[in-house]
Amino acid sequence: MADPYLAVDPHLVVDPHLSVDSVTVRFGSTVAVDNVSLRVPSGTILGLVGESGSGKTTLARVITGEIAPTDGTLLFDGAALSSRRTVSERRAIQMVFQDPYASLNPRMTVRQTLGELLRVHKLARGRSAVQARSEELLDLVRLPRTALDAYPGQFSGGQRQRIAIARALAVEPSLIVADEPTSALDVSVQATVLDLFADLRRDLGLTMVFISHDLAVVNRLCDSVVVMRAGQIVEDAPAAQFFAAPTHEYSKQLLAAAPRLARTPLAPRSDLYSDPPL
Numbered sequence: 001m002a003d004p005y006l007a008v009d010p011h012l013v014v015d016p017h018l019s020v021d022s023v024t025v026r027f028g029s030t031v032a033v034d035n036v037s038l039r040v041p042s043g044t045i046l047g048l049v050g051e052s053g054s055g056k057t058t059l060a061r062v063i064t065g066e067i068a069p070t071d072g073t074l075l076f077d078g079a080a081l082s083s084r085r086t087v088s089e090r091r092a093i094q095m096v097f098q099d100p101y102a103s104l105n106p107r108m109t110v111r112q113t114l115g116e117l118l119r120v121h122k123l124a125r126g127r128s129a130v131q132a133r134s135e136e137l138l139d140l141v142r143l144p145r146t147a148l149d150a151y152p153g154q155f156s157g158g159q160r161q162r163i164a165i166a167r168a169l170a171v172e173p174s175l176i177v178a179d180e181p182t183s184a185l186d187v188s189v190q191a192t193v194l195d196l197f198a199d200l201r202r203d204l205g206l207t208m209v210f211i212s213h214d215l216a217v218v219n220r221l222c223d224s225v226v227v228m229r230a231g232q233i234v235e236d237a238p239a240a241q242f243f244a245a246p247t248h249e250y251s252k253q254l255l256a257a258a259p260r261l262a263r264t265p266l267a268p269r270s271d272l273y274s275d276p277p278l
Helices: 056-064 087-092 110-120 127-140 145-149 157-170 187-204 215-221 239-244 249-257 269-273
Strands: 018-027 030-040 045-049 071-076 093-096 175-179 207-211 224-229 232-238
Touching: 018 056, 030 056, 030 071, 030 232, 045 056, 045 215, 056 093, 056 175, 056 207, 087 093, 093 157, 110 127, 110 145, 110 157, 127 145, 127 157, 127 187, 157 187, 187 207, 187 215, 207 215, 215 239, 224 239, 224 249, 232 239, 232 249
Parallel strands: 045 207, 045 224, 093 175, 175 207
Antiparallel strands: 018 030, 018 071, 224 232
16 A cells, blocks of 8 residues: 655656745735745645744635735646635635634534535535435545534544544545644544545545644655745755755754654554544
8 A cells, every 4th residue: 555644855846736926915014924935746745834923824825715915826737826716716725724613613513514515516416415425525534424413512623623624525625725733632633633634645636735833743744844934935845855954044943842753654543533432
């Protein structure tokens, strides 16, 4: 079986899936993102790191189309992304948030959450088709199909994050932007969610921008690392190169402060079900 933690050097890929070119975001006199450019090749995972306030989340919101850049352009599969995204463009780039409970409607069951998306986007027609696709989505994120009739409050944090991932997958994206998706989880649960992201990249060919303050997480999962500080990119390198010999002083400080950096092997498959039972 192919290793889901597949090392790819994005700097050797000619045609990136996503290109961010000279993007700047201003809020009044404040420059949140300052002339940022990066490339994310198809099927790779880019780790975006930096301290709070460095511009990571603002850049993520630009990529997903939530906010428009003040200057600069974004290309997706070679086509320009405008500030007014089409339905297909919005579907193609999906976000997974840090707090899954806040991003899920507590009054809707998993069945209702997934079914609404499938029907609105006409991805499944009829009750049986919606049922079948909802079950497939739960299989993808390794939750039992009985979870369909439960509410968000009935799940653990790790299980809720998998529901949020299933919701993002429901509209069949090719790019996932994950904003600190494991930071609110226990370390043991973090590992299962990271393994899930790795498996989804391998099995579905997904491309990802993975935002994290935890360099151990980035080292475990990502092909390349982009370091932001004060709205600017200070380093952009393949992961192996970054963790072996960072070039920027700020990157060296981040690595020196990281408590654990081993690229650990995949968790045993049984661990993927280590959350409390439903």
